[in-house]
Amino acid sequence: MGKVVLYTAKLSPPGRSVELTAKALGLELEINPVNLLAGDHLKPEFVKMNPQHTIPLIIDEDGTVVYDSHAINIYLATKYGKDDSLYPNDIATRAKINAALHFDSGVLFARLRFYLEPILYYGSVETPQDRIDYLYKAYELLNDTLVNDYIVGNKLTLADLSCIASIASVHAIFPIDKSKYPKLAAWVERVSTLPYYKKTNQEGAEELASLYRAKLEENRQKAKKLAIMNPVLYYDDASPPVRSVLLTISALDINDKIDMKWINLFGADHLKPDFVNINPLHTVPVLTDEELILTDSHAILTYLCDVYGQGTNFSLGDPKQRAIVLNRLCFNNSVLFQRDAELMRKIFRKQLRDISTHLKPVEEAIDYLEIYLKTSKFVACDKLTVADFSIVATLSTAESVCPISSSRWPKVKAWYEEMQKLPYYNDANQVGLTKLRAKLNSILNA
Missing domain, CATH: 1.20.1050.10 (Glutathione S-transferase Yfyf (Class Pi); Chain A, domain 2)
Known part of the structure; x- marks a missing residue:
């Protein structure tokens, strides 16, 4: 089994989804931490590898570079999977998994990112209520999608490993109401029983939530000081x-x-x-x-x-x-x-x-x-x-x-x-x- 280098951050939901996928595959990764708040992803050596300067990014042993967590997960499952359970060969099943990956990319993670970015990077002290509403709407959409034990059928697939990283991060900030989203809450509990889940995903989600709260308070304190402007x-x-x-x-x-x-x-x-x-x-x-x-x-x-x-x-x-x-x-x-x-x-x-x-x-x-x-x-x-x-x-x-x-x-x-x-x-x-x-x-x- 080849050596794969992963550039990621513990705080990153997409990065954690790649680590979850690797654990499910039994694949050991060489982790290269990237400090987003310090701007490591903007350094020339990183931008040369990924002009979009995003994480996660992998470099396979043959020099293949892949970025975007969803593309990486498909690549890893296809190349290193002992079977096709995480990404079945059945065309219809794959189509459903692909739809879920796009749902994570375009809805779950996108809405989380648009909520967090102004606070983590730009000193915002408040977030428009509509952005919070969009996150709860994402809960509703995924809850309604869950007609089986997992997102696609009754077995764990890449759809779950991608979506759970984003959902866990949102959940750490806006806890899921079991009475409103019962199927979603049950799914989260089901996935969280994976033996590698807590260390690989839950700890990072909680750390991201703690950073969010700390930055929000820091931004508010700075805003108070700025509000007391000199004449x-x-x-x-x-x-x-x-x-x-x-x-x-x-x-x-x-x-x-x-x-x-x-x-x-x-x-x-x-x-x-x-x-x-x-x-x-x-x-x-x-x-x-x-x-x-x-x-x-x-x-x-x-x-x-x-x-x-x-x-x-x-x-x-x-x-x-x-x-x-x-x-x-x-x-x-x-x-x-x-x-x-x-x-x-x-x-x-x-x-x-x-x-x-x-x-x-x-x-x-x-x-x-x-x-x-x-x-x-x-x-x-x-x-x-x-x-x-x-x-x-x-x-x-x-x-x-x-x-x-x-x-x-x-x-x-x-x-x-x-x-x-x-x-x-x-x-x-x-x-x-x-x-x-x-x-x-x-x-x-x-």
Whole structure:
């Protein structure tokens, strides 16, 4: 009796059907394990043997290569069978066995594969109910087919050895209900009495079911982690409002908790359809946190404080402190930033010949800020708040064309210098400010 090499995996129902057939024939196989999850079947040396890169595959002693379990089983039974009991010579009987092999290939194993593949290989966490229903329908079809003790007649054939490998695997995941499928359940019990059945088939089926459950749980845990997505900040640090958010993120030490997506304002990224779908105002910054979309820096600042600032100096839990911080944010939004933004728009549109004649609105806004700083160390109170970040980002931009005079605005000057000493000021504000000033200078000096 020749030496036959079998490339297979214990988890593979088709592979197990070949091993069952070999046991029934009394044929010893040389087993070469193939790790499907590790991609062994995709390696060049295996694909050279089987371009379809599937298992099982056999190489006979004469070099004959056969793949597809049903073809292999027929080959082995025909060549190595001591008689024709597993694959009778009778044409009608063979036709029935062939039909059962095709039923296993096209229904039983196909439906099991389509159920398991997304979970084992592609990280799926759920399977459509219709795929489960198809498996139960396969039970029903085979149950109705069983009019005798075995699938074809009253003797064990290749039909049973092929189908039982698939059915046992499904059964380990979705147990067969004896009341609904009595003939199927009886057939499984009958075949399972084979002396080589447990080690050759049952253990592999149970191992496949265990792997399925483990992978399903692993996929679900990964999905949970992915579902907890970091908020995303759409930004261009040339923008003063963006820089106020960057200062806040640094102050709260949450840089690793915010994902950043750069929107190139000078490259008109903010006008592209994908971004406009997120923010119809086509402005930055924008913060998205799952279904929440915030399109105003001041709203973003307070949200970040509420989510990440609890228990820190940046908490806005005290109603009075929250009110004064919001008041200063409104001052920045409606007065300081609007006046600075109007001046900057005129510069970028090249509508100004003499900037000095257009500085009065900005200077008046800084006058108001000077008054605020006469009553507290920082713009809202005696401690640093997000109001300071919002205003310093705007003021540092305005200072590009309107220098802060210590004689006119001594409090503002001192506060501004104090803000520049913050350890994160350079990265969060100065870097973007430098980019903006370079663009301004290129226009002003043109």
